[in-house]
Amino acid sequence: MKLNKNIILLAGSISIAALSCKNGLKEETYSVFDANTLTKPANGEQAVRGTYAGLKDNGGYGYYAGFLYWLYEYPGDVVTTTLTARQGVQLDQLTYDANNATINDVWTSIFRLVSRANESEEIIKNIDYVANGSSDALKRQHLGEVRFLRALAYYDATSLWGNVPLFIKPSSQYTEADENPPLTEQSKVEDAMIADLEYAEANLPETYAASEVARATSGAAKALLGRLYMRRLEWKKAADKLAEVMNKNYDLRTRAEGGVVSLFSRDNRSDNEFIFVLKSSSEVDAYTINSNSFGQNSTPWDYNRGWGNFPLNLSFYSIFDPADARRDLLTGKFRTIYGQIMAVPKQYGGEATAAGRDTILATFVYNLKYPHTGNYNYSGFNNVTILRYADVLLMRAEALNELNGPNQESVTLVNQIRSRAGLTEYTLASFGSKAALRDAIFDERNKEFFMEGRRRDDLIRWSREAGNSPTSLVKFKEKVVPTLKDPNTYSDAVNYALYPYPLNEIQSNTSLNQSLNDGRVRR
Template sequence: MKKIYYRLTLLITIVVLTVFACKKGLNDETYSVFDASKLTLPSDGNDAVIGTYAALKDNGGYGYYAGFLYWLYEYPADVVTTTITSRQGIELDQLTYNPTNSVINDVWISIFKMVSRANESEALINNINYTANGSTNALKNQNLGEVRFLRALAYYDATELWGDVPLILKPSSQFTTADLNPKLAKQTDVEAAMVTDLQFAATNLPVSYPAAQVARATSGAAKSLLTRLYMRQGQWQKAADEAEQVITSGAYRIKPMAEGGIVALFDTTNRSDNEFIFVLKSSSQPGAYGINSNSFGINSTPWDLNRGYGNFPINLQFYSIFDKNDARRNLLTGIYKTIYGQIMSVPTQYGGVGGSGPDTVLSTYVYNLKYPATNNYNYAGFNNVSIIRYADVILYRAEALNELNGPNQESIDLINQIRNRANLPNITLGSYTKTSLRVEIFAERNKEFFMEGRRLEDLFRWGNSETNGADPLSEFKANVVPLLRNQNTYSPSVNYLHYPYPQVEIQSNTSLNSDINKGRYQ
């Protein structure tokens, strides 16, 4: 197996942590070597943290949270579709994927690179005496909290996408022979490790940072991710309690209509709004923490709008669910003038203004405008990619309280915060049962978080709650199958809750075999 050297620049131009990795396969990609005796200063610990954050944007400007992760989270659901030119995307969108799908493999590798970097950084930071070098143990624990938060985030994605996964919590210098071919750990064991990491992070991370460092993990980010995990597990009281801590901290707010609301929230110039709890920061500003660019924006919009690649077209049916006064609809390309001078317009049957030729062309898709591209044919987009948003936490608490108690005034008030910011009227308590309020919450989540990677998981959690765990795929099937180009590509024998493990991982890890993919694809 060919080895490739991945270089993580931890000490900027002075020290390079060289990662020996096999391009395909988990067992070889976690090898790292560095001279720990020379990395002894608190600044080295901070640089290790920066190197770990960089894994959020693996594979240049296209990987992990810069793009590929959203292929797995968005394509199989009912909002985003794909064009006929993307074979890997079509497989995901039409549920015909298998273990050889390159995007499934790329995301697997990206996630475990993040795990590897977090493990190496944790060991490095633990070996640095911060107090003897003019710093504090509080800063040391903060740095540890950051890398442990990032490791928990990576494992959240891994368990969401595959369920059972290898659990690796130590640096490669401590590997045994068995660690070179790690077995799958039960999802419950991985989640227990995540809880431990997130509780440590919540205790040791600050409430906030200076504006230029908005992308660093905070105590609120750790509590929010813990909320998300508890929601997935159906631990409603724990989820409600964690969400309440975030809400009552006073650190976050919904960006009000008076400041431009949700449209202004996603403006490229909006770098540090405190509705964003955690983001992939992309900024060309001098002094920004982790100066990065990504290709998310240019992949989100069509060529005839601003020379985007158009890799995330959105079904017209989705546009039709918005009230015409809903401000969130303005984050979709309902009508626009193309770079060729024509008007592109959504047909009237889908809620658009329609029109006729020769100057008006009726849209076959709409596109999201949450990640505005730079109108140039390159990858240098400076768009913050939302990973955790305060609105998410608000609706999590509303949902958890409804699952615990049925319709209640606090859930209604929380939902109305989101609706009011979207320029929609209040809903009232007397109108709902537990079931109908659940439907309302997921409808709001769908309109609020499109192209933020939440829809697929929401469909699974909705189905799980609706059927008391008997059929978590019920809402996935009800919403996705009618939009398939060939409804026969959906198979009742496939468990769409989890993707197949990458074929290259099975081939390179002797602890695995093809049997682990039974029931995960057709």
């Protein structure tokens, strides 16, 4: 979708959007505003809230409420889909092209959030907080929040497409040339992201009230910056930045507290392991009230009348030790709504040996990280994790290993995750090479972060590390091809690290042309 005035001016009514987002899945409504009337700190707060609402975009499937995870999870080796989800099948089987509706939807959602952040930044800059009884500290906080969100949007944009248009100014400053924006080199976009995140970490508070867990903190800015450095393979910068997040206000949810399974309870709203989340909530006056699509899509009809569009391959269940608490976040065995037992076959680590009158052999497993739907309760009111402390620990372990090879701190960090899961700990002697520890870290990441939007990025980064090349897809190919219905779908001529630019954008933006998608889709 072209970044035209309809998109750019969309954020102009963010104060209206901030109020309308309380209607859950209802569409947001917009109206024209007069910037001269937005002169109070309260208007700055409204602008911030309207920008956060962009994380779910329009409805329970938009952006972080659903569709983004289709792009991050389906092409990997863990999550698959049902034949009824046509757009998802294309992503899952690597047969997508520039017409894929989900690719188009996520592109539009990302740049709507960028637009909102730009408009909010301008509104906040023009408000005199001190003269209106507030403080410059709050003004800087508000600016830090919208700049964090802009950086997050651009993190996703560059992860999915590489070079993208760069906009860091409000629509009031646009020229005619901005109607058809050219692509900006990814490195330059990342420079702008780093500037935003450095501002955010310097000006955001370390904590908020528990009810505002969804607001960006200085720790969130540091963690996202660390994630960016990891993607750039800048190990020293990543390790140092991630260390700044440790020993602050975050920790792992302990086994005594219910461990990793209870972390994803619908009632667990503000745990110290959450660094930044999309807080979906039906609570009165909750910050960023949203619903999401994960509950209805994570489990099948037979389980609890879900839609089952995010099944996981049986082979994934088989990699878990039976003692691993994280396996309890998978539907290894359950009683269906019809009274039968659905169980994973023994060959995949389950209990079922044969189908019978009362036993059905599972063909997939489903994740239970998102509260189930119940009887037609399709609104998901639970946290969608964007950054959490376990990720920080494993990223730092990985960065230190890439810098120094096997080392005690990396092993200790991995062991924190394993111990919480109820597994035996590694020793340094367990790893004879950098490659061996690297593989163990990615194995742990796979078990820890399934269906949290990390697998595609991990496979691409793992490929680059293992192949010693910025264009390598060795691990991506190794893991993904065995899960394809037709292995010949995979083509070495396609760079699966980059999605095709949406056809709608190419057709409406004269700075772009279809040749940009050469090498991004199978011909």
